[in-house]
Amino acid sequence: MSSCVRSSRALSPVMLPRLRLLHQTGYRLVGRGLWTSPRCLTVSGDSQLLPLPRQARVVICGGGIVGTSVAYHLARLGWTDIVLLEQGRLGAGTTRLCAGIVSVAKPISIECQMANYSSSLYQQLEEETGVKTGYVKTGSLCLAQNQDRFISLKRLASRLKVMGINCNIIKPKEVAKLHPLVNIHDLVGALHLPEDAVVSPPDVNHALAVASAGQGVQIMERTSVQQVLVEKGCVTAVETDRGSIKCEYFVSCAGQWAYELGQASETKVSVPLHGCEHFYLLTKPLQEPLPPKTPVVIDMDGRIYARPWQGGLLSGGFEKNPKPIFTEGRNQLEIQNMQEDWDHFEPMLSALLRRMPSLESAEIHQLVNCPESFTPDMRCLMGETPGVSGYYVLAGMNSSGLAFAGGAGKYLAEWMTYGYPTANVWPLDIKRFGNLQSSRTFLRHRVMEVMPLLYELKVPRWDFQTGRQLRTSPLYDRLDTQGARWMEKHGFERPKYFVPPGKDLLSLDQSKTFYKPDWFDIVGAEVKCCKEAVCVIDMSSFTKFELTSTGDQALELLQHLCANDLDVPVGHIVHTGMLNERGGYENDCSVVRLSKNSFFIISPTDQQVHCWSWIKKHMPNDPHLHLEDVSWKYTALNLIGPRAMDVLAELSYVSMTPDHFPSMFCKEMSVGYANGIRVMSMTHTGEPGFMLYIPIEYALHVYNEVMSVGQKYGIRNAGYYALRSLRIEKFFAFWGQDLDAFTTPLECGREFRVKFDKDTDFIGREALLQQRQDGVTRRFVMLVLEDHDTELDLWPWWGEPVYRNDQLAGTTTSSAYSYTLERHVCLGFVSPPLGPEGLPTAITPDFINRGDYEVDIAGQRYPAKAKLYPFSSLFTQQKRRKDDIELSNLQGK
Ligand SMILES: Cc1cc2nc3c(=O)[nH]c(=O)nc-3n(C[C@H](O)[C@H](O)[C@H](O)COP(=O)(O)OP(=O)(O)OC[C@H]3O[C@@H](n4cnc5c(N)ncnc54)[C@H](O)[C@@H]3O)c2cc1C
Incomplete structure (x- = not known):
């Protein structure tokens, strides 16, 4: 340093030229530097002399504020046999020069929670440790x-x-x-x-180390982890410059070194930070x-x-x-x-x-x-790595490591102890990233954007500008020349909307607003076309897996993982959650039965790594059962609108009316010259239409054919903003926004997708049965804003508090302008006040229907109507229950 x-x-900047001349006279900061306490940070004297244990349950790498917090919280949760290794002296990394500010002013709720907890912890540490x-x-x-x-x-x-x-x-x-x-x-x-x-900060670091040591944690300074040994996908030992330690768990709290450390092992681990x-x-x-x-x-x-x-x-x-x-x-x-x-x-x-x-x-x-280390999305990296069981990470603190360390250490310790923390940490879960975000060039470019962004104003729907065009659909150039404006999800470019020729939009900087955005009319026109004619949206970014087996293994696994019944006739599509033991959504997906023993699983884009590891974690080691990530193999086109069936009928010479092709079915068809297109009667919006999963080599051909035939039906391109408006006005919940690992199907009105009486026991069944018996204590609702002027008032986004009869009742999770209702619609959760003993009470339809609701947008409250069901007038499609349809009608083609 x-x-x-x-x-x-x-201090005046005019002095700078002179100050620079003084450079040579500077002295180097040694030891604890600017923090003046004379105490040395070592906890156990010159610990280098202590022999290294040959075995431990957990080895933590890194004696900074993060590593010591993890050690402290694991010990508090009763873990024994913990060894913490630090290559230098405790707190000698970034923590040594941290500015020492513990603020709760953080961009997302989970970060505020962590900082809030850290603040209380640090306040009482002095009393606890002296x-x-x-x-x-x-x-x-x-x-x-x-x-x-x-x-x-x-x-x-x-x-x-x-x-x-x-x-x-x-x-x-x-x-x-x-x-x-x-x-x-x-x-x-x-x-x-x-x-x-x-x-x-070094003193807090020291206090945490002292408290951990007091609870039996062995702290070894001057011991450098060189690599983590892995056998059959599980951590087995840690190799250091002083010998190796056998262990079950490894926790990388190596700060800016965590990336290199992940790469150093034979089984590489991606820790995307820079x-x-x-x-x-x-x-x-x-x-x-x-x-x-x-x-x-x-x-x-x-x-x-x-x-x-x-x-x-x-x-x-x-x-x-x-x-x-x-x-x-x-x-x-x-x-x-x-x-x-x-x-x-x-x-x-x-x-x-x-x-x-x-x-x-x-x-x-x-x-x-x-x-200091920064990550691709300004959030820290927490949790078990996808490829190696027992390899945990807590790093990439984006300059808030002190404020986060207490809370983050607590959540990670809970995660390792109970299988999941007590709060929803999905925004921090390392499984939101994959290998693709770990290229050095990507990280370098992205952190150049991330660091200034920390203090830049973020308006609804802002996008990163670096690391773009990493994953694209084969139609990218074609759509780009037609006016597509892009946003990025999990490295994939997705169209937001299409700017018609001759229409000028504001530059990116000028278009930043909390009010009505400049794309309002453009998206409105796309929505109108989805309602009245037909639109095509490129949705290739979706995660797609194929699960196949020689016998019943694929079905058995899915029956165990999914709450819905997957034992359906070939060709059926099932919307289902993959739930955890608490009944919460680990994944929300659509599963297509392609044949007796093969299934096509469609998940949200950013679930690619998370969903893969969830399935893999529960998959038996059976050579006859095979899971493949086929996301890259298929282009997905969503044809939305009442004329979608006309377009497809013309291209395939097959009748596509609901009688012949009812909702939630899948058929392999030829479209134009191309064979083997998986056509599915669903649109993820509640509107009529079809998803087409097209082998990528046919993508351009099929798209061209669809656009050409679609001309006479008024076809146009549309983007994700139109899709969002359509799905929110229909009260469709999306994983990652509305649903998370703490939300059960019963809380979001999806009990009909839970088959309690199917033959196989599924993960989360017990918890759901219990919840059904006790009654749910919060409920997903749709809030339609009233007295809200779309032109002049602030727009809702997500995370807005919801009040019922003037009392805080919940928060919104997503929102959109409904062009059909000509109102704003927010989705979110509400719950009744706690009962007399401070316990949650069951929620009733009466509670929801009889309240006076308000949504708080930046301190201004707007009245809202709460609804448990969407307006039926929004659904134009003539529905037929798939059970009514003869399966024989669906075979062939
Ligand atoms: C100038 C500056 C000011 C800041 N101000 C604030 C602030 O006011 N508030 C705030 O909340 N945050 C602030 N931060 C951020 C905060 O300091 C960091 O996020 C935090 O210190 C990171 O802690 P850590 O334990 O993850 O990393 P570190 O403190 O760097 O600890 C990592 C440790 O791992 C050890 N290690 C690495 N590799 C190995 C290995 N192979 N074997 C053994 N040991 C290894 C290192 O020696 C190091 O001691 C600031 C950061 C900087 C740079």
């Missing part, structure tokens, strides 16, 4: 320089209040009262979080020393943060042009010793002086540059 003393130098942690409840101020930022802070405030976190939206003059240095002239308001705190340099400045004590309880300032529009530090200030930021760290071929010490870079820091310094002009005369103590 490099740092320079800037004694008697003022180790001083430097905990000071300073509170923090998130500033808004413009109305859009203010809206996003108000949205955050609504969300935090739902979690019971104390926060207030305040005026600029109140900011001035709370902070003596802040220039408020360009501010429109702020969010005040009184419970936020600052700590000394290091970037991260800077902050320290001043000497100010003339009038800043009181220790002065609030932390987070000025995202200025890209800076600042906290009190030893009478002076510590201020860092997230610059627009970050510097990724290239680790290959460099030793670890070299990576840690990052050079200061005043030119690079200059924009942040200027922003700081704009925000706190009186700092002009402050003296610089030090410019710190320390590596």
Whole structure:
């Protein structure tokens, strides 16, 4: 770590050229650096001398804040035989130079929860261990320089209040009262979080280590993990520079080294993160020393943060042009010793002086540059890796590792103990990524975008701009020339909507809004075409698996995994959940019985790795049972609309009316010249139409034929925004948005998809039976906004609090404008207030139907009507029960 003393130098940027000349006179920061406590971090003396145990139940790699938190929480949950290995000294990695801010102002709820827990944990650690942690409840101020930022802070405030976190939206003059240095002239308001705190990170690290050691965790410093040994897909041992340790579990908390460590083993593990340099400045004590309880300032529009530090200030930021760290071929010490870079820091310094002009005369103590790891989607990486059983990861903290470590360590420990944490951590689950996000080039480009994004304003439906065009459908170029605008999911490009020729849209930057977006009419026209004629949407990104066997094994496995009955005649499609032991959705999919012993499984795009590992985990080791990921083999076209059957009938010479091809059936057909197209009568929207699964070599031909024949039926391209509007107005829940591992089919009105009496016992059956007996305590509802002006009011997105009779009753999970109802529709969960003993109470239809509902959008409440069923007028398709149809009608072709 490099740092320079800037004694008697003022902060003004005009000094920078001179300061740079002083570079050579800098001294290197050693040991604990800026955190002044004299105590050495080692827990057990010079532990290198201690012999390495030959065996342990769990080996944790990394003695930073994350590794020690995992050790602490595992020990608290009763685990014994835990060994923590650290290549240097405890807390010698990024934790050593962490800025020490523990704030709950995080973008998503699970992150707020983790930070909230960490804050309470760090507050009581001193009492628990006797180790001083430097905990000071300073509170923090998130500033808004413009109305859009203010809206996003108000949205955050609504969300935090739902979690019971104390926060207030305040005026600029109140900011001035709370902070003596802040220039408020360009501010429109702020969010005040009184419970936020600052700590000394190495001391918290030390306290966690002391507490863990007290509970029997063996901590070995100066021991470097070289590789993890794997046999038959399971962790068996860890090889270190001091010998090997046999173990059942390995937890990689190796921070920025976790990527390389994953690659170092013979069985490679993808840990998609990449290091970037991260800077902050320290001043000497100010003339009038800043009181220790002065609030932390987070000025995202200025890209800076600042906290009190030893009478002076510590201020860092997230610059627009970050510097990724290239680790290959460099030793670890070299990576840690990052050079200061005043030119690079200059924009942040200027922003700081704009925000706190009186700092002009402050003296610089030090410019710190320390590596931190960032991930492709700004969320940390948690959980068991998909390929290796027993290999867990907790890393990639995106500059919030201190704030997250307590909560994240707790959830990971719960996960390892009970099979799943007590909160929904899907947004952090390492299984949301696969190998494809682990290429070095992808990571490098993406982290260059991620680091500045941390402080950029996020509006509904923003997209990453880097790492694009990685996975595309064969129709990509064809659709692009027809005006497709793209979004990315799991590396796959998906059309959002199609800009008609001659229509100008705003540039990406200008189109950012919390209000009515510029694509409103375009998507409206696509929806209208889906309702009245026919549209085609390229949905090739869907996950697709084929499960086959020589005997009944495939059916037996699916009957065990799925809540619905899969023992259906060949050609039937079954919508079903794959549930966990608690009855929650691990996967929501459509399964097609292709033949007696083969099935086609269609899952959401981002479930590719998660669903694969779920099936694999439960699959018997039987050479006659085979699972294949065929996602890349098929292009999927969704033909939506009443004229879809006319288009397909013309192309296949087969009648496609509901009489001949009822809902939820699949037939292999020829379409144009192409054979072997899997045609399925479903659209994922509740509208009539068909999904076509086309072997990729035929994709362009089939698409061209469909578009050509479709002309006379008014066909046009459509995108996912139209699909979203259609499915939400029909009350269709989507996995990852509305459904998760904590939602059961009974809670979202899908009991009809659970076959309790089928021959095979399925995972989650017991839990569902119990829930049916006890009554569900929350319910998925549709909320139609009233008195909401689409032109002028803020639009809902997701995560908005829902009030019933003025009492908090739940939150929304997704929302869309319904062009049919000409209203906004939100989907979400509501529950009744807790019972007398603080226990959840069963929800009744009366509770739902009789309440006065409101949806809180950025602090403004809009009345809403809650519904348990969609408006029947939205369904135009003439339905026939598949049981009524003679199977013989469906064979052939
Ligand atoms: C300048 C800066 C300021 C920050 N400020 C804040 C803040 O104010 N608030 C906040 O919440 N977060 C902040 N962060 C982020 C936070 O510091 C990090 O996210 C956190 O410290 C990461 O902790 P960790 O345990 O994952 O990593 P580390 O602290 O880097 O620990 C990883 C450990 O693993 C060890 N290791 C690696 N490989 C091996 C191996 N093969 N064998 C044995 N040991 C190994 C390393 O030696 C290291 O000690 C900041 C980061 C930086 C860079």
